[in-house]
Amino acid sequence: MSLLDDPKRLGEHVADFRARHPKKPMRQEFGAIMLALAERRPDVFAVTADLMYATGLVEFGARFPDRLVNVGIAEQNMIGVAAGLGGAGKLPVVCGYAAFIALRAVEQVKVDCAYNETKVILAGLSSGLTYGVGGPTHQTYEDLATLRAMPNTIVIVPNDTVQAALAMDAAVEHPGNTPIYLRLGRGPEHVLTKPGDPFRIGRANRLCDGDDVCLVANGALTFEAYLAADILRGEGIAAEVLDMHTVKPIDREAILDAAGRVDAMVVAEEHSRSGGLGAAVLEVLEDGHDFPVARIGLEDEYPPIGPMPDLRHALGLSGEAIARRARLLLDRKRSRRGR
Amino acid sequence: MTDRAPPPNDNGFVPLDLDQLREMARINRIDVADMFAAAGNGHYGSCYSCTEIMTALYFSVMRVDSRNPERPDRDRFIFSKAHAAPTLYSALIRRGFLPEEWIPEYETKVGVKLMTHQSRRYQPGVDASGGALGHGLSVGAGMAVAAKFDRSDHRVYVLLGDGELHEGSIWEAAAFAPKHKLDNLVAIVDRNRLSVDGRVDEVLPLEPLADRWKSFGWDVAEVDGHDLEALVKVLDVPRIGGSGKPLVVIAHTVKGRGVSFMEDVRSWHFDVISPQQDAALRLELSEPLK
Numbered sequence: 001m002s003l004l005d006d007p008k009r010l011g012e013h014v015a016d017f018r019a020r021h022p023k024k025p026m027r028q029e030f031g032a033i034m035l036a037l038a039e040r041r042p043d044v045f046a047v048t049a050d051l052m053y054a055t056g057l058v059e060f061g062a063r064f065p066d067r068l069v070n071v072g073i074a075e076q077n078m079i080g081v082a083a084g085l086g087g088a089g090k091l092p093v094v095c096g097y098a099a100f101i102a103l104r105a106v107e108q109v110k111v112d113c114a115y116n117e118t119k120v121i122l123a124g125l126s127s128g129l130t131y132g133v134g135g136p137t138h139q140t141y142e143d144l145a146t147l148r149a150m151p152n153t154i155v156i157v158p159n160d161t162v163q164a165a166l167a168m169d170a171a172v173e174h175p176g177n178t179p180i181y182l183r184l185g186r187g188p189e190h191v192l193t194k195p196g197d198p199f200r201i202g203r204a205n206r207l208c209d210g211d212d213v214c215l216v217a218n219g220a221l222t223f224e225a226y227l228a229a230d231i232l233r234g235e236g237i238a239a240e241v242l243d244m245h246t247v248k249p250i251d252r253e254a255i256l257d258a259a260g261r262v263d264a265m266v267v268a269e270e271h272s273r274s275g276g277l278g279a280a281v282l283e284v285l286e287d288g289h290d291f292p293v294a295r296i297g298l299e300d301e302y303p304p305i306g307p308m309p310d311l312r313h314a315l316g317l318s319g320e321a322i323a324r325r326a327r328l329l330l331d332r333k334r335s336r337r338g339r
Numbered sequence: 340m341t342d343r344a345p346p347p348n349d350n351g352f353v354p355l356d357l358d359q360l361r362e363m364a365r366i367n368r369i370d371v372a373d374m375f376a377a378a379g380n381g382h383y384g385s386c387y388s389c390t391e392i393m394t395a396l397y398f399s400v401m402r403v404d405s406r407n408p409e410r411p412d413r414d415r416f417i418f419s420k421a422h423a424a425p426t427l428y429s430a431l432i433r434r435g436f437l438p439e440e441w442i443p444e445y446e447t448k449v450g451v452k453l454m455t456h457q458s459r460r461y462q463p464g465v466d467a468s469g470g471a472l473g474h475g476l477s478v479g480a481g482m483a484v485a486a487k488f489d490r491s492d493h494r495v496y497v498l499l500g501d502g503e504l505h506e507g508s509i510w511e512a513a514a515f516a517p518k519h520k521l522d523n524l525v526a527i528v529d530r531n532r533l534s535v536d537g538r539v540d541e542v543l544p545l546e547p548l549a550d551r552w553k554s555f556g557w558d559v560a561e562v563d564g565h566d567l568e569a570l571v572k573v574l575d576v577p578r579i580g581g582s583g584k585p586l587v588v589i590a591h592t593v594k595g596r597g598v599s600f601m602e603d604v605r606s607w608h609f610d611v612i613s614p615q616q617d618a619a620l621r622l623e624l625s626e627p628l629k
Binding site for chain 1: 460466471479484489507508511
């Protein structure tokens with residue numbers, strides 16, 4: 001019996017795979033990223049809306065009190081103040097929750113940052129489902145859609161804490177007068193990235209080679225896609241894994257390169273199936289493709305109550321589900337070809 | 340006023356005296372009328388209530404430099420009630436930031452440089468793009484924080500509409516500025532008492548407005564918003580050694596001021612002008628206002 005069809009063996013395999021990839025929590029690591037950044041860049045300001053503790057900025061605030069601007073629970077003002085700082089030549093990093101940056105204050109992001117051509121780094125923690133039992137008010141599955149549709153934005157979804165640090169460095173060095181959104185998680189997540197790994201805005205990282213199916217993912221789902229490729233290997237299926245950490249500008253070249261080789265594509269993200277990474281990939285393929293593309297993400301309904309990461313897995317955002325979907329697409333495609 | 344030294348390194352600009360300011364206000368109203376004539380319509384009422392405020396800022400109070408629009412120590416102006424941007428365009432044109440040739444092109448075809456709301460993307464001298472209400476005070480406060488951090492002596496002016504004070508985000512910023520002791524920040528409320536749908540305080544009450552700002556920790560000044568002499572005096576806050584509090588200037592104004600048939604008339608917030616009305620307007624604006 002194949003691995004995917006043997007629940008017991010699959011469960012053991014997945015548990016073993018996960019255990020070999022230790023987890024790190026975003027909140028603490030993000031605080032360390034900000035502290036290191038403030039030490040080396042005197043123009044960096046952290047701007048937060050009463051989330052100093054929640055975004056790990058306590059030591060930042062103790063060391064650089066003049067450069068931590070806590071506006072209180074007032075997210076519209078948070079973005080506006082950050083835009084003002086940016087307009088005055090500072091490098092503001094908004095440290096907040098994804099929901100309150102990309103939804104509550106989305107007009108300030110558009111008008112004061114993107115339209116106004118002001119560089120502001122927007123670090124949105126607790127994105128996707130990562131707030132878990134906080135429920136839909138604190139989960140965010142709409143942010144890629146809102147921020148991607150807005151001209152003059154860069155949208156990055158790092159896959160772990162190490163890549164978050166690389167993405168922050170790239171955002172800091174980016175020369176454009178553009179808001180740069182870093183979509184970050186919350187609790188412990190598997191770490192795939194090593195400190196010296198390459199990271200370029202708009203350039204996907206290929207984590208596995210394969211010509212049967214291409215798995216495209218970002219954020220925490222990158223690890224799940226990586227796990228799916230491992231499972232598929234046992235099925236005799238060679239899966240390419242593209243870590244599409246930058247949703248905008250998307251790496252067209254990487255997608256079109258895979259499109260020329262593979263028989264199916266599965267895109268996985270912790271975002272609504274509307275408007276996120278899956279949509280961005282399909283936009284690249286809109287001139288035509290002769291293979292199926294499945295988008296795994298959140299359906300058009302509010303998720304049930306549940307702790308993380310069980311909630312994620314219950315909603316089909318798991319390596320096993322990605323692998324099953326890939327096998328199904330390939331079986332269908334190849335059986336049609338055989339007819 | 341004439342004995343004030345010109346602000347340093349300001350492209351040699353000498354602040355206008357009172358008579359010159361009155362004439363400049365007249366020119367501003369005509370420039371605005373010319374832009375709206377080109378477009379066929381415009382926010383006449385909203386512009387003419389803040390003509391003197393804009394004139395006082397750009398021709399006496401503010402340190403700006405048309406040869407170096409982005410110079411770091413310039414005073415900033417954030418036009419939060421941006422639907423009156425043509426008053427700003429006139430000031431920027433008459434101060435040499437923008438060419439006069441842009442006036443008749445206003446909103447006429449694709450690719451022109453001037454539209455209803457100001458934009459940094461097209462107009463040198465604009466410190467923040469605008470249009471959506473409730474944004475400017477936050478942006479100005481952020482700039483004022485940066486100025487304090489840099490120990491720069493420049494000031495930040497934010498012009499708000501009174502109807503705009505319905506926006507909750509204004510009060511987020513109003514709570515923020517006193518905490519940071521932003522005495523380099525001046526908010527000006529164009530208190531013309533009319534919004535799109537009628538009397539501002541009937542749509543949603545603002546009074547007691549001065550007490551509101553005071554209770555948030557602001558210094559409050561009330562002024563006749565068409566009195567250029569009074570405006571210059573109240574707006575020219577100390578560059579250093581201020582009160583430790585941000586200042587709000589509640590400028591009591593008349594919407595449509597200067598054109599009798601527009602004054603305090605709701606519908607002239609934004610309207611189409613007839614050729615007869617345009618001629619009458621120009622006749623009334625042939626002399627500076629008293």
